[in-house]
Amino acid sequence: MKDLQQYVLDLPLYNIAFFTLVETTAKLVEVSEKYWQSQGLNGARIRIMVEIMKEGGTILPSTLAQKIGVTKSNISLLLTPLENEGFIRRAPHPDDGRKWVISITNEGQDLLTRCLPGNRQVIKEKMQALEDQELNQLLFLLNKLKRA
Numbered sequence: 018m019k020d021l022q023q024y025v026l027d028l029p030l031y032n033i034a035f036f037t038l039v040e041t042t043a044k045l046v047e048v049s050e051k052y053w054q055s056q057g058l059n060g061a062r063i064r065i066m067v068e069i070m071k072e073g074g075t076i077l078p079s080t081l082a083q084k085i086g087v088t089k090s091n092i093s094l095l096l097t098p099l100e101n102e103g104f105i106r107r108a109p110h111p112d113d114g115r116k117w118v119i120s121i122t123n124e125g126q127d128l129l130t131r132c133l134p135g136n137r138q139v140i141k142e143k144m145q146a147l148e149d150q151e152l153n154q155l156l157f158l159l160n161k162l163k164r165a
Contacts, residue, residue: 024048045143052139061085062099063132064124069105075120077110104128 028036036103053060068084069076076084082092096119099105104125110116121129147155 048139048143049136052136066104066121066129069119069121075118076121078117
């Protein structure tokens with residue numbers, strides 16, 4: 018037991034950096050999620066709509082699944098509530114009848130237009146702990162890790 022405890026406590030620098038990154042990310046996500054909850058919304062659903070908008074308002078379910086890091090089989094479960102609430106719609110692919118496309122509706126766009134600025138503000142308040150130079154350095158380092 019003592020050996021295991023010591024092993025858990027004596028972390029190499031790369032592990033310390035990794036766990037600090039994970040913990041910091043979780044705290045920032047929590048800030049964002051609290052904002053969405055205060056609006057009666059779910060951050061994961063908002064992210065889906067944001068990803069659809071990044072693609073111009075229409076996306077294949079398989080592409081969306083890849084972008085948000087879920088399996089193709091789980092994407093349907095995530096899309097159903099958004100469709101039921103009128104924020105997205107599914108339609109047959111115009112060129113391939115075996116596929117579907119997901120589009121954001123006017124209601125979904127209105128929701129994002131109304132709520133995204135408030136979310137950006139709460140994130141900005143937390144991220145202002147860093148100066149612009151530090152933010153640029155952080156982005157450089159995170160992108161380097163992403164490419165590794």
